[in-house]
Amino acid sequence: MESRNDSKQEGARALKDKLPQPDSVARGLGWFSIALGVAELVAPRMMARVAGVETGSGAMRFYGLREIACGVGILASRNPRPFLWARVGGDALDLGTLALSSKRLSARDRQRASVAAANVACIAALDVYAAKCTANAASVPPVDYSDRTGFGRSPDAMRGAALADFETPRDMRTPEALAPYTRGEPSSALTEAGRMGSANNGA
Known part of the structure; x- marks a missing residue:
């Protein structure tokens, strides 16, 4: 029984080691958010057409500003958790927009919207993973080494030894x-x- 538990724990540790580090995922999401936001600001109609939705240029540019703000916050802040959770909320907003817009579109546009929704869902999963793991890492208190001198014994005991x-x-x-x-x-x-x-x- 103990051997089974040990094997399960080893498998869990191996799986954890294979997963990408939360900090690396957070930085990647930050750069991705900035790139997506710039694209939505510069070419809002093209991004709406690629996503298969009918939305105004103003709304798409607003989404772009949101993405840029989240990306800059993730990369520049010491605590990226709020910005990662903001990305999760933005992903939910994007999924809602895709769901509402796809009902009024043609079959081809609905297919594009489905593909875009699948991509947003994958990105949302990464956002949730990075936000949760970063929160766990940040909650660990720092180790206090103030009571350590680096010597095995006191100076008086070592003097002349x-x-x-x-x-x-x-x-x-x-x-x-x-x-x-x-x-x-x-x-x-x-x-x-x-x-x-x-x-x-x-x-």
Whole structure:
């Protein structure tokens, strides 16, 4: 029984890892929203014809402004959740517009409206996914590391610990030939060298 639960949990984690990250989805939706809004502002009649709906240029430009505002908010804000939920509301408005307009259109236009509605539904699913996952990520409190110093023990306990069993490496020691000249008291070799120097100076 436990093995089944473990396998299910592993499968859920693998599926979660395969899903796109909410931040990446949100940024993509932001750029998509800006591009769609610009197209609706620049060519409102063409966008209405592609969607298979009969709506005025003013209404289509209003939709374009809404898309641009949501896209800029998603990309520029530290908390894109409100703008993502605004996109969800806009998707519902778009679906309602398509449903109302398609009843008064020809069969060809109704087919275009159905395709546009399917596309809007897919985008709406991405909007809901990004809004929910971003909300969960933002609700996690930040980790507090203020009580950590990076040391295993207190400074008083570590003071002098490195010198307790320290031994100078051989390659860092004074060479044997120079050892008589580095000790505190002058050695016989150093005294003999001084005497020879004095004798040479006197000569």
